[in-house]
Amino acid sequence: MSLSRRKTLALIGGGCIVAATATAGYAVTRRPNQAxxxxxxxxxxxxxxxxxxxxxxxxxxxxxxxxxxxxxxxxxxxxxxxxxxxxxxxxxxxxxxxxxxxxxxxxxxxxxxxxxxxxxxxxxxxxxxxxxxxxxxxxxxxxxxxxxxxxxxxxxxxxxNRRSLKEPFDTTRAVLPTELATLRAAATATTFGGSIKPDDIAIYRELSHEALRIEIETPATYKESVDLFRIGHREVDANPDGIDFTGPMFETLHMTGLFTRDVALDTTSMAYTGGLDAVFANTDTAMGHIWLVTKTNSRRDQIAAGADWLRLNLAATDIGLGMQPLSQALQEYPEMAELYHEIHNRLAPNGGTVQMFARIGYGPQVAPSPRWPLEAKLVQT
The missing domain is CATH 3.40.109.10 (NADH Oxidase)
Structure with missing residues (x-):
């Protein structure tokens, strides 16, 4: 996740980034290679x-x-x-x-x-x-x-070219009804829903913002994510999975101790409070929302939802539209129960399971995510 300069500066509130980068030189400009x-x-x-x-x-x-x-x-x-x-x-x-x-x-x-x-x-x-x-x-x-x-x-x-676009969207550029229809046509096995109405956008921005806040403020769920932080090119190349933070800014933050997993877990740190602002900038700039519903919640339904989600993502890529899943309100742990019921009442009022929920809009080009090589994923016999 090579976050934008604005996001990175939010993490440290300004600080000594320029001086640190100047002294660290080559090390902070490295990018993941093998990943x-x-x-x-x-x-x-x-x-x-x-x-x-x-x-x-x-x-x-x-x-x-x-x-x-x-x-x-x-x-x-x-x-x-x-x-x-x-x-x-x-x-x-x-x-x-x-x-x-x-x-x-x-x-x-x-x-x-x-x-x-x-x-x-x-x-x-x-x-x-x-x-x-x-x-x-x-x-x-x-x-x-x-x-x-x-x-x-x-x-x-x-x-x-497919990406999950985890950057703020351009709030001056609306998503058109024809673009929503393109996404609808890509779903073949689940029930597609979506809205670009201003009133709905406001409702779902607030709902997804609140769901993200709950996930972050619930210690066990937040730590699960922080444990998967890969900070800097060395960590990403060593473990090319999880949530990656790469690029000169994050290399410098890591080297100077301003951004580590321990710092991210400290709710009084600037990294934590600035990070909240950064992730809420995503939920709060949604220019529409889409979702997938299945009648039941069998494993086969979930596989079908994955196939359709992939197809929606590719259809969005085709027309230059950004998508980011916002699955927090769909998660099945006790602290999320109230929002889980609310989103289901809104998006599946006649029953069924909301399998995927996402924001859509237009944003910057982003780099691909790290991956383990194929050989690492083969059963060794």
């Missing part, structure tokens, strides 16, 4: 499954945990598992959001395979499922078949 290589290697594999997976690992996922592990021991098959060490027990106690991320992964894999003329047939949760947890059983078995009738998905063209 971004998977983006360059996507599509460079000769074997069809590995080639499809090289794109799939670029899929969006909660807190960039990259929870996928794959087994390629059977010919023409991919067996997908969830890594139990990469779930989010505080903010996502039932791994609903993690499952949605795995659905995104499977959808990119399907698209990438189709691009090479392969049909992917999915057998979801072939050994059963548990609605409360993800365990050692497979998420999916995917069979690859060379199919001359397989047609590429036009949305695949935008996989390499």
């Amino acid at each position: 971004l290589r998977p983006w360059a290697l996507a599509g460079q594999y000769a074997e069809p499954r590995r080639n499809a997976l090289s794109f799939a690992l670029l899929a969006p996922n909660p807190h960039n945990r990259q929870p996928w592990v794959v087994d390629l021991s059977q010919d023409d098959e991919v067996t997908l598992f969830c890594d139990p060490d990469r779930v989010l027990p505080e903010t996502d106690p039932f791994s609903r959001q993690i499952t949605i991320g795995l659905g995104c992964f499977l959808e990119v894999m399907r698209m990438a395979a189709a691009q090479d003329g392969y049909r992917v047939d999915l057998d979801l949760f072939p050994e059963g499922e548990d609605p409360t947890t993800l365990d050692h059983r497979p998420i999916a078995r995917a069979r690859f078949t060379n199919d001359p009738n397989q047609r590429p998905d036009p949305l695949f063209a935008h996989v390499m």
